[in-house]
Amino acid sequence: MMDESYFWKRNNTVLSLFSGEYGEELSKEYKDTDLKRLLEGGVGLPASATDLERYGDYYASNYKDLSSIKLVIKNKDNDFVGICDIFYMDYKSGSCQIGFYIFKKYRFCGHGTDTLEIVTDFLFNERRLNKINIVVVNKNAETEAFLVNRGFKLECNDREAYYTNGGFRDKLIFGMVKSEYKTMALETERQGAFQNPDPNLYLEDELLAIYRQYKHVPSDGIAIRQYFWACDGIELREMTEEDYRDLKTMVYCSEDCRMFDCDVKLPDDTDILSERDTEHADFGGEDNRKEFAILNEDGELVGNINLLGRDDKNGKFSLSVYIFPEYKNMGYGSRAVRLIAEYGFTELRLNRLFVTVNGDNPASFKMMLKAGLKPDGAVRENIFYKGRYVDEVHMSMGRKEFMESNG
Numbered sequence: 001m002m003d004e005s006y007f008w009k010r011n012n013t014v015l016s017l018f019s020g021e022y023g024e025e026l027s028k029e030y031k032d033t034d035l036k037r038l039l040e041g042g043v044g045l046p047a048s049a050t051d052l053e054r055y056g057d058y059y060a061s062n063y064k065d066l067s068s069i070k071l072v073i074k075n076k077d078n079d080f081v082g083i084c085d086i087f088y089m090d091y092k093s094g095s096c097q098i099g100f101y102i103f104k105k106y107r108f109c110g111h112g113t114d115t116l117e118i119v120t121d122f123l124f125n126e127r128r129l130n131k132i133n134i135v136v137v138n139k140n141a142e143t144e145a146f147l148v149n150r151g152f153k154l155e156c157n158d159r160e161a162y163y164t165n166g167g168f169r170d171k172l173i174f175g176m177v178k179s180e181y182k183t184m185a186l187e188t189e190r191q192g193a194f195q196n197p198d199p200n201l202y203l204e205d206e207l208l209a210i211y212r213q214y215k216h217v218p219s220d221g222i223a224i225r226q227y228f229w230a231c232d233g234i235e236l237r238e239m240t241e242e243d244y245r246d247l248k249t250m251v252y253c254s255e256d257c258r259m260f261d262c263d264v265k266l267p268d269d270t271d272i273l274s275e276r277d278t279e280h281a282d283f284g285g286e287d288n289r290k291e292f293a294i295l296n297e298d299g300e301l302v303g304n305i306n307l308l309g310r311d312d313k314n315g316k317f318s319l320s321v322y323i324f325p326e327y328k329n330m331g332y333g334s335r336a337v338r339l340i341a342e343y344g345f346t347e348l349r350l351n352r353l354f355v356t357v358n359g360d361n362p363a364s365f366k367m368m369l370k371a372g373l374k375p376d377g378a379v380r381e382n383i384f385y386k387g388r389y390v391d392e393v394h395m396s397m398g399r400k401e402f403m404e405s406n407g
Helices: 020-029 033-040 049-062 111-126 141-149 178-183 205-214 241-252 254-261 275-283 332-346 362-371 399-406
Strands: 013-017 069-075 080-090 095-102 131-137 153-164 167-177 234-238 290-296 301-311 316-323 352-358 374-385 388-398
Touching (some): 033 095, 069 111, 080 111, 111 178, 131 141, 141 153, 167 178, 234 275, 234 332, 241 301, 254 316, 290 332, 316 332, 332 352, 332 362, 332 399, 352 362, 352 374, 362 388, 388 399
Parallel strands (some): 095 131
Antiparallel strands (some): 013 069, 069 080, 080 095, 131 167, 153 167, 290 301, 352 388, 374 388
């Protein structure tokens, strides 16, 4: 039974240390695209439970020197309602940065206010820090007003610092120093549910002028869905070792091998994975190649798609896709291509997607056309297979074309 004097409890909110056991549950919440954009300023690769377990282990290793702390936010029923991070703790300068997020179904219950009270109390009164910073991605008026109403000041607007959903967003930095904290009676200001606040109600005139002067409204981009990596009846996730074993059955279909790699694969044991496969599982590997499993609406593995050839300097990227024979001609390939194209254009700020297609492979050509790519030309007799030379067709799509067709 928790004593009422327990430091890490306020009202109906309790904070505890994050660990790998919360990985699976957090991975479900990370399928909220809005969460990813608000917390990280963009959409990253799909998060697997394995990644989040490693994440928990990383934070656990840093608890010893308190350089960074990740906390789980729970309610009185012990439900996992949110997360809170304390990082960049600089004891010499007395500063740090914090961030927290309450999951949608638990908002407007006071957990955000309770968490902020506990953490500011801890950092100012137990860790002798003097300054707390909080970074907010703009177009998040509720959080901005919430912070100002609780004594934080808008100190800096780092214009167009983030790129997501096909447009730039500002990074707003709010801060509070210990002297300001001492004058704030946070506990007496509780008003219960925090209903869709208007920033104009909370910002002082001088602050509001700064807010209006520097606030940038980014491009609306394309329609936002609940989970970025799931749309049109497919979902992309990390490749597992078991997925690679399934993929290796391609070796038994020589015609598929010719279409995919323009070659007949050597006999191989499908149960033995190559070093390359094990390295790229869970989005690993030291190169910039990222390999995805394609799942249908029933959660069945229907194929594989790889983002490769990423050239950040020139803004180019490529991909390769393979659909298992029993799932061909169902549209899975073209939908997966569009999803990777959306990621490259709207989250990685790349400008052109390019692919090459075997001139003797009309199915792949039609798939790329359906996904929105257009032929640029062909390198004549550039591929040798089946005892003859065939053309290599070059196809591509630009960011502008993609945005116009999906806006």
